[in-house]
Amino acid sequence: MQNLNVNSERYTLNMGPQHPSTHGVLRIVADFDGETCVSADPQIGYLHRGMEKLLESRTYVQGMPYTDRLDYLAGVNNNLPYALAVEKLLGVEIPERASLLRMLSCEIMRLASYMVGIGIYIMDLGAVSAVFYPYQQREYALEVMSALCGARMTQGYIRFGGVQADWNEQCDAALQKLLDEFPPFLEMYHKLVDENEIFLHRTKGVGVVTAEQAKAYGLTGANLRASGVSYDLRRDAPYCLYDRFKFKVPVQQAGDCHARYVQRMEECEVIYQLIKDIYAALKETEGGEIMGKVPKVLRVPAGEAYAQTENPKGIMGCMVASDGKTNPLRVHFRRPSFDNIAIYSELMPGHKMADLVTIIASFDIVLGEIDA
């Protein structure tokens, strides 16, 4: 981009890795001309733990808890693609109740993750109070998970062949609390944020991603749907028992930061309805098996398998290659946040300093997943 102002000097500003609104340790090296961004380059790797190598050097069962640490805001959702991929190789059949429990826990954590995404987004725009109300709802969601499997954030709830624990009475009470509290919260939050003039000015027309761009850069999840591409794995390539449920997939056309907020808010309603539906279906399978027939020591037949799921941040894929030993030969994850941030260097130039923060926040990224 040409420097229009001959009297000004460009400078490089290093946002992060220690910066309050880079959602962890993302680092953006950006050139500025005054307040306007000229070029931006996201640098990653500050949270790299060698997740794939860790999984390869451990047995399948030992490796499972590590997957929770990818997108640590929704632990269960990361277990699922790994479990599905390994189960494809094992060829085990998953009991119906186990599948429903997987879906229910995933949807609950999806809601919890969206609450963080929305809350932090508004907070990064400067409205600090707006983070506390969604976190309250997230708390209710985590309470359900706590009652279900004893852990709040990194649950490791999904096992190869099924799930760790069965639904119990405490879960009923905790889930009821979430179901009761959520609709009034959503209504209140719409009132608080939706028509705020400053919020609209800050987000409308900022960071516009066209449908073509979104597809070209491999955006997935809510970010893709906010750009007008109606694609949701749960509907278009169902896994578990999602084909049994009917649900709406909201789509926005604008593709800007505001559309991404609206998209997440609308999806929250869908998730809420889905939780109710799955819960009702779960109630009908009372007393069913929660674990398929899986040997004590997992020796996965040689071969390759790929499974993908719709995670809160986008499509999470897992590739497992086995040579018949107790630990995988190769594991690779397609992490949605990693693919989503690739567009930053094209999206950010031309925007103001504050818009960079808006763009980062609107994509709802998690660094645990990006750096793996």
Add this chain to the structure above:
Amino acid sequence: MEFVNNIFVNIADLCRALFVWLLNLLGLPVGLAEVAMVAVYWLGIVIVCVFCALFYVIWERKLAGYIQRRPGPNRLGPNGWFHTVGDAIKLVMKEDIVPDGADKNVHLLAALLAFVPPMLALAAMPFGEGMTALDLELGVVYIMAVTTLASLPVLCAGYASNNKFAMMGAMRVVNQAISYEVPQALCILSVIMVAGTFNLNQIIDWQTGNIWLVCLQPVAFVVYLITALAECNRAPFDLPEGESELTAGVFTEYSGMRYALFYLAEYCNMFVAAGLATTLFLGGFTGPFLPGWVWFLLKTFVIMSFFIWVRWSFPRIRADHVLTFCWKVLVPLMLANVLVTGVVVYLLA
């Protein structure tokens, strides 16, 4: 009642009498008593500054806690009311870190100067009946002049820190302060046109005789509050600090006592803005039953709480929108207001 109303005036008189007695005893000219009284007034203003800063810091945290559905600070002292004292002690005891590349003298000077503008402004503030340390004929102009200085230490801080975030913050301060000075001046001009005087005490007298100016100049009142937020760099105009964009903006390289000084000065600046709003629009220290200075504190308390409420409710405005809003909305609006006020005042006079 009369006694409580005049308690501070009586204390000042007592001090003056004491000085005169002392000077007579030492055989020095009695005129020196007035010089000594300056020190007393100055001390009084420092005490007001420190107390209002300490109180409003904790009050802000309490109110923020209430808005955010959490208890807020509630450990130190009765229900947590001594937290700011603890905070202040902690900040004083922290290591004083000055970055290597900083302009060390300016870095220190900026922190020290931060307190000066609000103290100068409070000198002309009518806290109560006969409680104006500096009763100037051009009181309003004086306060406007010294509050403008408040952006200077912040600019110094940003410049001296030798940090890009701080420099950007400093640029934003100047941007904002210069721009919002204009609509604020026009607000105050509308008030002056109605009251017909620059003297703060006479403006209050006018309001006592007629009606609170907020009823006659509601638009000016609202715009004044907005510009006051911008002048004090408070959310939604807290771009110089802009936590989520500029880490801590101008204060990025400040820690310990130096940071505490800026922090307290911010609240003093807000108190000045609230005090001026009270004086110009809400009838100043006048009110039934309670002593004047209590009314003054109550009215400023309401405005301060409003500032805090706004801060914890709104997102931050973007830097270019700040200027657009000022020059394309507030300035034309206030020019129209001044025009209408002028015509009405001319017709009625």
